[in-house]
Amino acid sequence: MSDNRFSVPQQWRAWMWQGEALQQEIISAEPLQPHDVLVQNAAIGLNPVDWKVLASQIGKVPGVDGAGTVVALGAEVDPGLLGARVAYHQSLRRNGSFAEFTVLTAQVLMRLPDELDFATAASLPCPMLTAWQAIEKVPTQPGAAILIAGAGGSAGHFLVQMAQARGFEVTTLSHERHWSRLHALGAKRCLSDSMHNAEATQRRYFAVIDAVGPEHAAHLADNLLANGHLVCIQGRVEQWPCGPFGRALSLHEVALGALHLHGDAQQWRALTQQGERLMAQLVQGKLESELLLHFPYDQLPAQLLALQHRNFSGKQIILL
Template sequence: MKTQQAQLPASYRAWVSTGSEQPLDLVLKQQALPDLADDEVLIKNYAIGLNPVDWKVLSSQQGQVVGVDGAGVVVAVGTQVDVALLGCRVAYHQNLQAQGSFAEYTPVKAYALLKLPDELSWSQAAAIPCPALTAWQAIGKIPVQTDAEILIAGAGGSVGHFLVQFAAQRGFQVTASCHPRHWQRLHGLGATRCIADPVQADQSLHLSKKFYAVLDMVGSQHAEALSDAVLANGHLLCIQGRVATWICSPFGRAISLHEVALGALHQHGTLAQWQALTQVGEQIFMAIATGELQAEVPLLQARFAELPQQLQALKHRNFSGKQVIQMDDKQNFSELRGQNDSIIYALST
């Protein structure tokens, strides 16, 4: 393993799953610094993004460091990795089957790295990979049809924040369904219309309009209920789970059914697919840096010791904004954090 001149510690702190589905059952442990695979780098994390997937998979990750999103500096490289990456500012989306981002250090495949523009802070960068790349994959599955009307269900969250923008940029007329507290923000991002959830507690649909595409971020039953709102030859896309059985009769409305799973590339993706994804990710970072794309605000920042409480708050979400954990290495954080952390909020749980 090749490293920088600076000596790395023998161990580091990490939040590890006990196999419980409860975020508050995470345990802070000392982990031995890993031996890198030939195609890996070691990231010293300066910020960690929290995502719903982090609490949803806890019970299947016993003994594993949790977390998918992080941002930091490359401090060591494997034998097949260009040493020019040492010292680079990067963000990443981690494989759920690998040691995660809820740690001071994370080993990451070099091909998954997203280089950061200087204008983005650590916190801004860590907040982006999972939601923005998921939204990008989702909108890419819907053939562009200018002025076609689409419904984005559950649009108030982080994925919806980017998905509304990507859809509007492609010329779709976007109806967003979510809690009213998100409507003003989503209108500003390009939603033509905002409505309350059209699927009621009885899972019946209360919506007279039909859409070229429905993109659902609520759940499989919710998506299935919305299938009646899809036009003939239209599209139903599921981001949270997927519809278990086909949703219309053969040779009926001929709806196309899509699923989105960003993590699929970690298991099945080719190097060419990763190169395409990281190129998109870096373009997204640059678009945010230049103001072409709007990042989610406010950033709700907390310290590393508060991570389980923040993940618990996300599980029972009743707030707007994006949670980011700041690593509490104060000296290095102040030196490397970037220029744009102008909005800092405390999240009460």
């Protein structure tokens, strides 16, 4: 279903991955499936996953995060969604957000508060929902020590705030350039890897959330207390990092993509409703967004390359 209030084109521009580079192509519209919607993108959020999975995106439009307006509906979609301002996290199996328009399953949409602009909204889905999933893996114990590794990134930005709000005593591992921001967000202690390694035998944590990689996560497992929790965001630990019935750790992995492949409607409702609550907290000043770096649509390939070789703070947003 469409509406004469909205312009629904037969073709639109998109960046497609052709194996070596992003190339701008023209996408032709196809009839929407019953549970799909068409979103006219106003802003695109860039995430590390966007370049990490390019090998699987040949001939497709990459991009998982975007925000914009619903301009057309499939036959089985709630008519009240037409014209809604939304943000979304897209499945890697479908054409993504690096385009003027994106076709999505309606259940992945999050409605925006009136006060939230599209650029901020596009910066949120992947890091904010990943952070929420990660902190949900850890039983809340106010006063317990938690270590967040890779805290300078987007997920870490939200994790520090969520952990602090739940009463954890937060220590972070990151580059020094992030420390003042992380302290302001609620981290009690900010360390580099070398500083952490120097005191590793002196401190133990109830939980470690790692956003660096599986080897890094396995290394940090030795810093966990008995019955502690190791949460992996950037690659999971393949082998249990301690002997059986010794430290008795719980291992967790976090992947938003799992819901696209194996989630049910109830799980999606829980995730998107939580996303909408978190966006409301941001509007209310209870949660702080990252520093946003705005770029025009034609700079998307250059900014994706810059993200791969990151040496800056902030979140890249592509505006349409």
